[in-house]
Amino acid sequence: MATFRRKPHRKSILRRDAVRIEGDTVEERSIARSTQLKKDPAKHRARATFAGRIVGVASSLWLVEEERAYSQPHSEPFTPTHECIAGGVVTTDNGESESLLAVxxxxxxAPTPDDDRRGVILHVRQRQTKLFRRSPAERQVQVLAANVDRAFLVHSVTLPHFSRRLLDRHLVAAEQGSVEPIVVFNKVDLPIPREVEDAIAYYRDRLGLRVCLTSTISGDGIAELRSLAEGATCVLVGASGVGKSALVNACFGISLQQVRSISRKYERGRHTTTNARLFHLPVGGSLIDTPGLREFALAELHPEELAFYFHDFDPYYPQCKYLPCTHTHEPECAVRAAVERGEIPYERYESYLLIFESLQQ
Ligand SMILES: Nc1nc2c(ncn2[C@@H]2O[C@H](COP(=O)(O)OP(=O)(O)OP(=O)(O)O)[C@@H](O)[C@H]2O)c(=O)[nH]1
Ligand SMILES: [Zn+2]
Structure with missing residues (x-):
């Protein structure tokens, strides 16, 4: 049996969303049990006999790999998993407003007594890093991937067309979650539009970001991606159809994930990947493929804080007349003056304004 160090219970006891099970709701049961739990959360947690990592979701079950599988390099992209449900009550070291569980x-x-391939999740350990957005349905923080070192922010140079605004949101989210951003421009085998060439140069040279140019057709940049993932946990995020799954397959040299052509009519992907999945690289390290997201609303951010994530504004900000300055309407704003002089591209500033506005809603 795997052993693991127990940390003292820190934050919250969560009630799960109400889900109908056998006539009553998990929520009702949870309320009943959480009174006992408040007295002794450690006792609840002590019922867990295994520790592991969530590597995927299948038919509403969480796929959990045992922690001991991590003591040596993985020779296969995946090892056997326990198919787990989240217990009626799950304690967590994370905040109440964010997803209870994430890949x-x-x-x-605790494995189920009569079938140890099944199990019940009882406790979630504190996330060291996370990539998150505001969930479109509820105003909750949706964690797309937890405990990741790097995020491959995947965009295609064309088909679907490159969205600067989406990349700017990705960059803010990565920094918020303490995840190192790697900007990936995929499909460089196709003709690269002029404005995308300019954007590539700007993000690499002006913002000093690590930018990879890749193609799953020509193989460009695949070795670079693989080496960036070595010994690290990396998540691929991006809109549907940009080629995230094709990149995962290229990094492994085998077909692990389904890839589907984009809709020519709408120039959009077809939302082929529906759940996040973690795969181990033979060199050590892992890649998490995620479903394509058209919307990337930022969470846990005040509009006034946004400018601090736009690092090309940094040299100008101290010269704004009014501090704090939102760089939207204040007179003698040094950031807006820099935009007027062409030192900050207008598209980048426009992207800032749009995100700023969306954060005010
Ligand atoms: N020309 C070209 N096409 C590519 C490249 N990479 C992927 N594609 C194509 O782009 C389409 C979408 O690829 P996917 O890997 O399914 O895209 P995805 O980002 O995983 O999409 P979702 O799973 O829907 O989020 C497929 O037709 C791929 O063959 C590339 O480097 N060059
Ligand atoms: Zn200003």
């Missing part, structure tokens, strides 16, 4: 989470669970 990449380290959890403590």
């Amino acid at each position: 990449g989470d380290w959890v403590e669970f």
Whole structure:
């Protein structure tokens, strides 16, 4: 049996969303049980006999790999998993407003007595890093991947067309979650539009970001991606159809994930990948493929804080007349003056304004 160090219970006892099970709701049961739990959360957690990492989701079950599988390099992209449900009550070291469980989470669970391939998740350990957005349905923080070192922010140079605004949101989210951003421009085998060439140069040279130019057709940049993932956990995020799954397959040299052509009519992907999945690289390290997201609303951010994530504004900000300055309407704003002089591209500033506005809603 795997052993693991128990941390004292820190933050919250969560009630799961109400889900109908056998006539009553998990929520009702949870309320009943959480009174006992408040007295002794450690006792609840002590029922877990295994620790492991969530590597995927299948038919509403969380796929959990045992922690001991991590003591040596993985020779296969995946090892056997326990198919787990989240217990009626799950304790967590994370905040109440964020997703209870996400791919990449380290959890403590108890295998089902008559079938140890099944199990119940009882506790979620504190996330060291996370990539998150505001969930479109509820105003909750949706964690797309937890405990990741790097995020490959995947955009295609064309088909679907490059969205600067989406990349700017990705960059803010990565920094918020303490995840190192790697900007990936995929499909460089296709003709690269002029404005995308300019954007590539700007993000690489002006913002000093690590930018990879890749093609799953010509093989450009694949070795670079693989080496960036070595020994690290990396998540691929991006709109549907930009080629995230094709990049995962190219990094492994085998077909692990389904890839589908984009809709020519709408120039959009077809949302082929529906759940996040973690795969181990033979060199050590892992890649998490995620479903394509058209919307990337930022969470846990005040509009006034946004400018601090736009690092090309940094040299100008101290010269704004009014501090704090939102760089939207204030007179003698040094950031707007820099935009007027062409030192900050207008598209980048426009992207700032749009995000600023969306954060005010
Ligand atoms: N020309 C070209 N096409 C590519 C490249 N990479 C992927 N594609 C194509 O782009 C389409 C979409 O690829 P996917 O890997 O399914 O895209 P995805 O980002 O995983 O999409 P979702 O799973 O829907 O989020 C497929 O037709 C791929 O063959 C590339 O480097 N060059
Ligand atoms: Zn200003």
